[in-house]
Amino acid sequence: MMGLAEMLEAEKRIRPLPAWRPVDSGGRFRWRAEISIGDATVEGLVLHARTLATEPGRDVSFVLEHGPAGQSSVRIDRIDWKPLTPHANKGVGRPEIRWDIYPGSHRHPYYENLKADGELRTGNLPVAVDIEESLPTFESLVAFVAKIYRIEGLEFLQPPPWSEDLFG
Numbered sequence: 447m448m449g450l451a452e453m454l455e456a457e458k459r460i461r462p463l464p465a466w467r468p469v470d471s472g473g474r475f476r477w478r479a480e481i482s483i484g485d486a487t488v489e490g491l492v493l494h495a496r497t498l499a500t501e502p503g504r505d506v507s508f509v510l511e512h513g514p515a516g517q518s519s520v521r522i523d524r525i526d527w528k529p530l531t532p533h534a535n536k537g538v539g540r541p542e543i544r545w546d547i548y549p550g551s552h553r554h555p556y557y558e559n560l561k562a563d564g565e566l567r568t569g570n571l572p573v574a575v576d577i578e579e580s581l582p583t584f585e586s587l588v589a590f591v592a593k594i595y596r597i598e599g600l601e602f603l604q605p606p607p608w609s610e611d612l613f614g
Contacts, residue, residue, distance in 0.1 A: 448483070450522050450566065453491055453512060454556050456483045460493070460599040466606040469499045477607035479598065482509075490514035493597065502608035503584060504528035508591045524554040524571050525594065527587045539573035551577040551587075553594070 448456070453568040459482045461503040467476045480487050490513040497506040506527045513519025526533065532549040539558055552569035561567060581587045592600040 454522055458483055458597045463602050473499050475499055497606055505530050510595055521571050523556045525591055527551045533574045535573055546578055548574055595610050
């Protein structure tokens, strides 16, 4: 069985590319795609995205996670682009980043969220690092996610159907 690190490092594909789902009760657009490694879809390996319908061009998160049938899902890695609020590491992680605060785009890398015993921190991946690349557009974000997660086919993902005046 393939481990989480192997899933993260493997060359992956998305086919077919799903569309964004309509706004949910929380006011968010959501997107979910099953991921293939090689010629096979890996059970429970998915890439999720979400964004507020009322915040065009900001507050987008992509999460790579694994949750085979009958097991809880485990978040492997997360990317937050132009978030509405800063992220604080709250005393966890490597000493040099333990108390860092990230007001802009940041990543919650798998390797930064491993505990000393090699186990992945559970939940929302509390340790983040700054994204140093400039990602001014949704398209640049998608290209970055595709590169970091090694996902072929993701480059064709269109922005969610944001509207400046969703209710007007």
